[in-house]
Amino acid sequence: NAGVTQTPKFQVLKTGQSMTLQCAQDMNHNSMYWYRQDPGMGLRLIYYSASEGTTDKGEVPNGYNVSRLNKREFSLRLESAAPSQTSVYFCASSDYDRGIDTQYFGPGTRLTVL
């Protein structure tokens, strides 16, 4: 099992450009999450999907959109990237939503917005 995979691993964007971060899990988990991690701060939840077909905002959703394409895949889209979105983005999955059980994390996408 690959667990949680993310693509790309690294990305550099110019201000105003758009991109989609991809995430897939092969553990048949119901819930999936997108976090961002900034230096000196813990992870902050951007969006989550408790189950296929549902998505909800987390702590810092502004400037992002998500799509739960199917049970395996959960994508994060930046429509018009801003320097404040420079961060490391992590996708995670779990059986139950919002931390009730263990979450499994992908390796992260390091995004720089110039």
Add this chain to the structure above:
Amino acid sequence: KQEVTQIPAALSVPEGENLVLNCSFTDSAIYNLQWFRQDPGKGLTSLLLIQSSQREQTSGRLNASLDKSSGRSTLYIAASQPGDSATYLCAVVNNDMRFGAGTRLTVKP
């Protein structure tokens, strides 16, 4: 709003030493508390999950305790090894999961 704090931000110890990492939180009405390990450039790996009704959890050389009334958790690492060098994060769950900023641990040979 739940605030999670981890002190110290960084810690350096010689190999073999026993050590304690601290996590404090402001809202004691938590569902559970989790400890994660993060290696440089990597994602998070779950270490221990303590339910709100539990006082501690153990896995190998790791022991995590939870005191909800005081809003504190500790992660005890026994007989530390260079391979334990990583950043350790705690996260508390109320309506969502809130993370601390982590403690960066270096174990020197």
